[in-house]
Amino acid sequence: MARPVTLFTGQWADLPLEQLASMCAGWGFDGLELACWGDHFEVDRALADDGYCNAKRELLERNGLGCWAIGAHLVGQAVCDRIDDRHRAILPPEVWGDGDPDGVHQRAAERMKDTARAAARFGIPQVNGFTGSPVWHLLYSFPPNDFGEIERSYEQVADAWGPILDVFDEEGVRFGLEVHPTEIAYDFVTTRRLLDALDNRPTFGINLDPSHFAHQFLDTAQFALDFPDRIYHVHVKDSKKRLDGRRSILGSHLNFGEEARGWDFVSPGHGDVDFEQLFRALNRIGYNGPLSIEWEDSGMDREYGAQDALAFVRRTDFAQSAVAFDAAMQR
Amino acid sequence: MARPVTLFTGQWADLPLEQLASMCAGWGFDGLELACWGDHFEVDRALADDGYCNAKRELLERNGLGCWAIGAHLVGQAVCDRIDDRHRAILPPEVWGDGDPDGVHQRAAERMKDTARAAARFGIPQVNGFTGSPVWHLLYSFPPNDFGEIERSYEQVADAWGPILDVFDEEGVRFGLEVHPTEIAYDFVTTRRLLDALDNRPTFGINLDPSHFAHQFLDTAQFALDFPDRIYHVHVKDSKKRLDGRRSILGSHLNFGEEARGWDFVSPGHGDVDFEQLFRALNRIGYNGPLSIEWEDSGMDREYGAQDALAFVRRTDFAQSAVAFDAAMQR
Amino acid sequence: MARPVTLFTGQWADLPLEQLASMCAGWGFDGLELACWGDHFEVDRALADDGYCNAKRELLERNGLGCWAIGAHLVGQAVCDRIDDRHRAILPPEVWGDGDPDGVHQRAAERMKDTARAAARFGIPQVNGFTGSPVWHLLYSFPPNDFGEIERSYEQVADAWGPILDVFDEEGVRFGLEVHPTEIAYDFVTTRRLLDALDNRPTFGINLDPSHFAHQFLDTAQFALDFPDRIYHVHVKDSKKRLDGRRSILGSHLNFGEEARGWDFVSPGHGDVDFEQLFRALNRIGYNGPLSIEWEDSGMDREYGAQDALAFVRRTDFAQSAVAFDAAMQR
């Protein structure tokens, strides 16, 4: 085992961090990737309250837990998304405000800058999250898309995130986009385009989550090899296809967990992701950061699952070889 | 060969019908499914001009061509879609008007009623088309959908189409939704829900097009068997997946024909659709209507392709058995 | 782990129950599904001897073992089978009698009624078993079957079992047919027909055993979803196909364990059954009864195998989720 294993706390924000940290420590996690919602890591309080970060740090240390990254997915989503009522449910009230899209975009961008500042104050060099997408609704080109609009959207995202990333640079913090449907970048092609639109600035990398690749029939291990210097953080999450000629890979507008869906999220090791190949690819590119379990499985008890996932990662993420072979055969 | 083979003219609307009909006759088609755009079948003129339908009919007869259905996809799409600039490009100016969504919806609905009236006048009992969808942009549930909204959308579509279908009933014409991404119904689950929302009224059936099923990993032959009394018309169109771990099944926001897409439309018989199984299923359910080739393949010459497709259908759509087997073995 | 794990004792009837119970307790089983042969559960003695059931119960309790069902496969088989010499080997002498088919049928039926009575006396609400089939030999229709005969056979079985099931009803005991080749119901189609012939009376349900489905290329998880209210008991047994172009799926009239067979039974987790999907399906339909390991693998030591199978079930049958996801993301 070479890499620390953490739990991303986003799906556990109904629990106070105090309680969650104690549970995770007991289960044997090395640390937590704190979500910027619930009471796990509150950006506004971190900046406003001088003792906030120290208190969090103490809480973690008391439980023997490290922290290598925080997750700001929800606010990040609002920076470039077409805003609608669903965003109200995931945004802090002061970011949502009156819900006017331009205002939401602007306030979300400011909050992301603050997130970089708060991370720096907390001593964490990595913020993971989403960017949103102005063109997700154009996924299928009918009525026929104006593909110039698609092209421009990469620039639009680059423009919106440029000033945010400037603050990240100032603070010495990096951003890791979780490549994911509903984001501007959700696969190989769109990631390449976005990185190009951002002039491949090192501030902006990837939080690699294989669960979003598997149902697209994408090879996450290959992704790591194709973008070796942009893998800044890794999520361990899994998904499973259940295609039988009646279930659509597009999901049928059904919620996760519905039986008739063509794919769903499952606990790591229970799905389609080939984690051993992914971890071997991470070895090749020299990734030494955390493996952060983002746990989601509508058919499994959450606490059982977190432990099952941890055990799975521990036995799958073996150490690399340090020597070349056949060497011992030669004199 | 038991069923007439027609060409859907929608992708040929750059050609005058006169010219297209002559070409298709020469190639051996049995008839045309006229698109309601270009000069192929103009709804407004059909209603305004007493001789219009007769002239069209004569043009077809002169070429020895039949007509069993017309296609009103573009205007239909505008009835329930979230209207944006892309609709301007596909709508007649008088339906687009000032582009205000409510107005567009209303004018598109009226035009669909007129389409039923024009079809009746033309003596055609079948109009194929799209319905649009108020929730297509909610395909992937992040930010998390309000699934009540999804539920309500089926009702919303039923409400919008109810008055239109009343006119269809009055005129003795049936509507065939082409089950298709970006429509409210695009797979087994959503079609079942939509038909239920419409109280399974017989006016509303399906224009079955397998090219939209194959890339969803859906079995079109099974669809015909599951909805045997709602298959009102059939398109012969094909698509092909080219998944290699780097190409996404979601299409990467690339236009059709781009090399890096995970799937694309191809000429019938060159893709993933198992047409023989589909045709056998159509035999089982007693479908005797046209097989209408909707031709689209960005890598093949259009005129070569139409002929190639016709030959493919001719050799694949064999006649059913009329007798039971092993009977001849028994005395 | 939500469901008790038991061992079906049918393949261990060469051992006295005393000895077997002690072994199973030591291995960690939760209970036993007692076979109605050997000295495990003797129907005649249970009815004749007032202390029999109490003594059995005490034996189990002494070993900390529960009992949720008994297995009466062998006698049940004789109720509707075409009787031949093979039945002599599996029937108690008093049921076999002189071997005259009508008499065997009648005595087997009576013994099944007694089995219900004995189960009730023992306090067990579930009897599993076989029904036999009058038409198994007509599996392949050559010489061509009279399919009217097939149709009538479902009625014939319903007629023979009606009076038996009446006694089950009186005693408050349910019957679980193990869907299985050589039974009247061995797959989706035949099960549906049999249940219909029995007017879907609740007395008669299914003891679901996936090992009989896998070599037929049937999906046991889907079966559970298709017959959700009839899954009364579940066997954990596995089978494996070894098809290489020379081995027939039909078995070549070779005994189990022969190298040249196209499929064989194997210890659970070593074969083709996808138990995780099966257990997830059982979660969906709310099945909370036992998972009863029926152990059979001609290539593995039996005692090693029982423990291996138990460990397999323990690590595969995880608890369900109690909460919906993404909820924690919303405020």
Add this chain to the structure above:
Amino acid sequence: MARPVTLFTGQWADLPLEQLASMCAGWGFDGLELACWGDHFEVDRALADDGYCNAKRELLERNGLGCWAIGAHLVGQAVCDRIDDRHRAILPPEVWGDGDPDGVHQRAAERMKDTARAAARFGIPQVNGFTGSPVWHLLYSFPPNDFGEIERSYEQVADAWGPILDVFDEEGVRFGLEVHPTEIAYDFVTTRRLLDALDNRPTFGINLDPSHFAHQFLDTAQFALDFPDRIYHVHVKDSKKRLDGRRSILGSHLNFGEEARGWDFVSPGHGDVDFEQLFRALNRIGYNGPLSIEWEDSGMDREYGAQDALAFVRRTDFAQSAVAFDAAMQR
């Protein structure tokens, strides 16, 4: 095209041979494999009526058709089968008689001897057919088989067929068993055993029909290579599996042509058989006899199908190479 293509007339016995021969000649067949039922080839009349064979021969020659084999499947089946009512439907009344099994067996055996005599008189050196099986009903070993009984059945068949084959030897005619479910030999293993039980006498070979292999997951080309000196005749017939997790490979006691079956017969080239590999294997073993189309497809018109099948064979059965490669590169 190196081998003659014939039609097996068994499924066309409702038509007088006069009519069928004329149709087949028109379609381009090289000859017919005459069934010994209907008026196609009547064994009793061929022996009783001196002019019968000449008249048949003339009829064929008038139509330019050859004949290389006759098919005596129905009577052959009765030689070793467990006789029941189904045999009445397929046997001539004088062979059925009173239906007493021993008598039927005996009369069927005599008729098979007569068939050899009639074939000789007709100048045909090959009779194809079935043998029946005393143990087909023991296909699945529950109640557990006495495998000694299985072993003995091969001897039993050898004993019953010995005297028949003696007559074949006397007449200079060979018998070709169509390896087929419900026969004693239906796959690699059982064929090997039967040939051994018959001391591999050259009189007894195989009429190779791939349609009975494909649904057993057997490789017919490999079968030809494994039994190279016993392939006496070849049927061209196809079958197709339609396994989706709900359809059983065992057929669900449904008649051919039912939608819910797991496999069915289809017109050659429309199913799972790899005919090119089979024909290449026939080239390797030097088989130069007829390719006899046995046509059966419940979803296709029979006359269309016969022509479709003929065209398929013509384009698939290419001639072998006569030279070694790369030779031309060397000086």
Add this chain to the structure above:
Amino acid sequence: MARPVTLFTGQWADLPLEQLASMCAGWGFDGLELACWGDHFEVDRALADDGYCNAKRELLERNGLGCWAIGAHLVGQAVCDRIDDRHRAILPPEVWGDGDPDGVHQRAAERMKDTARAAARFGIPQVNGFTGSPVWHLLYSFPPNDFGEIERSYEQVADAWGPILDVFDEEGVRFGLEVHPTEIAYDFVTTRRLLDALDNRPTFGINLDPSHFAHQFLDTAQFALDFPDRIYHVHVKDSKKRLDGRRSILGSHLNFGEEARGWDFVSPGHGDVDFEQLFRALNRIGYNGPLSIEWEDSGMDREYGAQDALAFVRRTDFAQSAVAFDAAMQR
């Protein structure tokens, strides 16, 4: 059909060109790719005899045949191979000389220069062929390779071919390496390395032959897309894997055509190559040169096969689209 279809004459050098040309013209070929052995195209005579090229050209024109390339595989092989007795069989005596490796290398290199000169004189801008490889015998690294030696071998080949390619440049002729086992470049990796070692000079490109890719599990269409500006010529040749657990992909040191091999060459369209995808890829990269059938199939008659292959290419190499789709739908 956009591209000329030619026959590579290498496997027909036992026939005089006069005879072969007449046959090919009759079959409908557009031209020939002349082999530099037999009497097809003799480099020494072409340079020595002023009328030779004109006479050849006339012979072709008389048969209505074009020529776009010549094939100099055999001599090319000797430029960088480890020379052994097998080369004697494929080389002209004057190139073989005394068989001393250094001398053979030198004379082969001179002959290749002459081949460029002769091609120029003949008016043909393309010479296809092999390069040989100094390290083919090191394919499997045991005893462990010195991988520095592998590295150096690319330079060694570049050094040997540099002066040859200089003459090609002078003559305005290009060389197309047929990527192939036993050559220095036989797959994606080795081709990239070789082209780099040659500084990607435009003189040196590829004669793309998919039959050498398929048995390596390589995707020839992808190869065309990865090396779009180096595809100078295309062979149409096919191969087929027959892997069953007993046949090795490495070929078992058996000659082509042996039954026990794991793969073999087959007539185009009868094997594993997906020619439609290859031709579509050629369309994408704008390749307009010949499709040259190199015919080799040890199980098919050569003359039948050449015609079968030509028909296959004619029906598979359809013309590209000239227009973008959905355009006709938009106003």
Add this chain to the structure above:
Amino acid sequence: MARPVTLFTGQWADLPLEQLASMCAGWGFDGLELACWGDHFEVDRALADDGYCNAKRELLERNGLGCWAIGAHLVGQAVCDRIDDRHRAILPPEVWGDGDPDGVHQRAAERMKDTARAAARFGIPQVNGFTGSPVWHLLYSFPPNDFGEIERSYEQVADAWGPILDVFDEEGVRFGLEVHPTEIAYDFVTTRRLLDALDNRPTFGINLDPSHFAHQFLDTAQFALDFPDRIYHVHVKDSKKRLDGRRSILGSHLNFGEEARGWDFVSPGHGDVDFEQLFRALNRIGYNGPLSIEWEDSGMDREYGAQDALAFVRRTDFAQSAVAFDAAMQR
């Protein structure tokens, strides 16, 4: 667990045996298969020094380790190989001598005789190793092979090894060829030929290593069943194919561990080998010798891997059944 599990020390020869034995004992191995290089088992010293073997034996016993075989791969390779510089690196200097091929062959053969003598002295009845191959470089027949030369090579190997095997016979020691690319026998076909060339003498059997079969698409379990009386020793080693259309199964002349290779060695249980089927096959043929882990995985830490492999074998190599099934069901 029925068979001892050993570690082959060949890849650990950089460690003194003292140290390695202590590590292996701690990890729980049952014994070691000593390599004849490093200081593990020195053939010359074993013969020259009377106390050598006893000292080795004591060292093993001190660690509670057994020894059932020694490995003499490197010297064996030189007996029949075409000698080049790579052999210098793997041979003892006194065997290499001046590197003249004939001398190397002779000295290697003598050393193999000594190896048998040393094994006998050490009390070990089994020597594993390689034979080398005079024709490995002719793997792909271009320039076309003289297949007579291939035929003769089997005799040549038989001739070279005959005198060596005579000494093995004298000493009561058996030789186990590790069937492997670069050896004369590397698959089913070539092994059969070699054994035949050696008149199937019992001295010469096989050290079965599945890692060399899997990338050839060969079924190792079937190999054991095909050569049941020649499996003298078994290696547990694994390999994995990573074929994606760009990576060649032939390895691209890349070293093991390179990312672009089409296959590579991996730790047992992490690759393509189906060890359960292999172990079941070993049960069938009654193999009771050691399972010797030969560990090689360029992506895993060696010490972690050895333990991981041992645990894998322990849980996969279960004991056979001693009883027949269904017996318990019968009275």
